[in-house]
Amino acid sequence: MFNSLKKITLGVVAAALMSGVAHADITVYTAGPQSLIDKLSAGFTAQSGIKVNVFQATTGKVMARIEAEAANPVVDVLISASWDTATDFAKRGWLVSYTSPNAAKVPDFLKTDTAVAQGISALGIAWNTKSGTPKPAEWADLAKPEYKDLVNIPDPAQSGSSFELTAALAGQDDWKLFHDLKANGAIVAGANAEALNPVLQGAKAAVFGAVDYIALAAKAKGESIDVIFPESGTVIAPRPAMILNWSKQQDEAKKFIDYMLSDEGQKLVADQMLMPARTDIPASRPLISDLKLLKYSTADVYGKRKETLKQFADIFAVGN
Known part of the structure; x- marks a missing residue:
């Protein structure tokens, strides 16, 4: 017992x-x-x-x-x-x-x-299909006159994925693309969601370096948005x-x-x-095997994080 x-x-x-x-x-x-x-x-x-x-x-x-x-x-x-x-x-x-x-x-x-x-997400161009602008195919397309004052860029200081894309692309042409974007009226619009919302609402035509899953989810819900992955390459x-x-x-x-x-x-x-x-x-949705990825050294990119963010901020007068 x-x-x-x-x-x-x-x-x-x-x-x-x-x-x-x-x-x-x-x-x-x-x-x-x-x-x-x-x-x-x-x-x-x-x-x-x-x-x-x-x-x-x-x-x-x-x-x-x-x-x-x-x-x-x-x-x-x-x-x-x-x-x-x-x-x-x-x-x-x-x-x-x-x-x-x-x-x-x-x-x-x-x-x-x-x-x-x-x-895993990837970075692409989120484009409003009803914006009246031609469908972009490459990053540089967003620096063309058709996109004057119509492009948002996520702030790489707030978005880790945006930082990596910025560093990878800047390393290819010594920041020329970003100078061209600035000259064409592109603006830095907060983190990823803040950059995308004006495009969804029609106030802007495209996001340069949009985190794809946010735009893809909006597209699946019937929003007038498309995601383009440039053939020149992107980052995941x-x-x-x-x-x-x-x-x-x-x-x-x-x-x-x-x-x-x-x-x-x-x-x-x-x-x-x-x-x-x-x-x-x-x-x-597209998978890694469907994308062309940019080649760069992650160690080098993050080893120069402060310098990259400063250069970006100087070009776009962020925080000034």
């Missing part, structure tokens, strides 16, 4: 402990779309019972928040819009080594010991997810990564018009 009661008591205690662990909260910071993290969080919580606290913002604002919280960090999982974040944080020793079993079909160039892509922006080593919920954080890379999680990524990280998940 005593042994039976002891077993029951131990079982109740163990269940309570397991329940407590299962319902520990995690905090996720993301530079990805709000709707995606909301759906991932809801699906993960429904599956695991673990609540997800979310902070969603631009790359710049997410990084600023992490810096501001340096003395008392709270983020467990970070999803950045720039792979350089994962490289930088790994060098600082801030990341937990973890390889999810669901990462088996993620290509090697989209994962490391400490980070794995959630999904893998969105790395990583677990911070100060996290007190590392086991729960690993479960979140597992869910993000599960069939269900990757379908949610594809539904946002992002390229899934896993090659076995279908998507109704």
Whole structure:
């Protein structure tokens, strides 16, 4: 009788402990779309019972928040819009080594010991099909007279993907393209969404270097928008997810990564018009194999980040 009661008591205690662990909260910071993290969080919580606290913002604002919280960090999982974040944080020793079993079909160039892509976006020209302007085919087309005062450019200081495209293109012609764009009345219009909204509304004709999934999602909803990937080349922006080593919920954080890379999680990524990280998940949009990618050294590009941003700001009088 005593042994039976002891077993029951131990079982109740163990269940309570397991329940407590299962319902520990995690905090996720993301530079990805709000709707995606909301759906991932809801699906993960429904599956695991673990609540997800979310902070969603631009790359710049997410990084600023992490810096501001340096003395008392709270983020467990970070999803950045720039792979350089994962490289930088790994060098600082801030990341937990973890390889999810669901990462088996993620290509090697989209994962490391400490980070794995959630999904991938690409940069293109978002063009309003009812703008009365000719359909652009190349980046340089947006510096032509037909696009005078009708082009927005996302601020590379606020958008990690915009920075990489800016640096890659500037390195090809010593900033000539950007000087031409400025002379043609192109303006810097905040981060990605702020640059795209006036194009969707018809106030502007095109975004130079639009993050593709936002425009593709708008097109799928019937907006008069198209996305063109120049044949001269573009850049992709893998969105790395990583677990911070100060996290007190590392086991729960690993479960979140597992869910993000599960069939269900990757379908949610594809539904946002992002390229899934896993090659076995279908998507109704162009994939990496459909694009020509610019060749450049990521290390060189990010090694000159301050100089690149200053040059860009000088050309467009940003902050002046």
